Amino acid sequence: MLGMMFTDKECKEFDYLLRKEMDEMLLDMSDRRLDGPVKEAISKRYKIVFRMYARIAPPRELSRYAMGLKLQR
Numbered sequence: 130m131l132g133m134m135f136t137d138k139e140c141k142e143f144d145y146l147l148r149k150e151m152d153e154m155l156l157d158m159s160d161r162r163l164d165g166p167v168k169e170a171i172s173k174r175y176k177i178v179f180r181m182y183a184r185i186a187p188p189r190e191l192s193r194y195a196m197g198l199k200l201q202r
Contacts, residue, residue, distance in 0.1 A: 140185060143185065144182070144185055144186065147178055147181055147182040147185075148182070148190075148194070150178055151175060151178055151179065151182065151194050154171050154174065154175045154178070155175070157171050158171055158172065158175075179194055179195070182194060
């Protein structure tokens with residue numbers, strides 16, 4: 130396990146980066162041009178990034194991205 134300490138500004142930036150990355154992955158998952166193995170790889174990565182985001186996000190924001198987990202199945 131690795132621990133990190135962030136300032137408030139760094140934490141907000143980290144939050145922003147994770148949200149934008151998840152938004153991009155959800156957009157990619159809806160792209161019909163991508164085939165199964167690519168979507169599966171994106172889905173696995175999304176789950177990892179989502180778990181990282183879950184550690185710092187408020188529940189209201191978390192539920193917004195949890196919906197993305199349901200869309201990927």
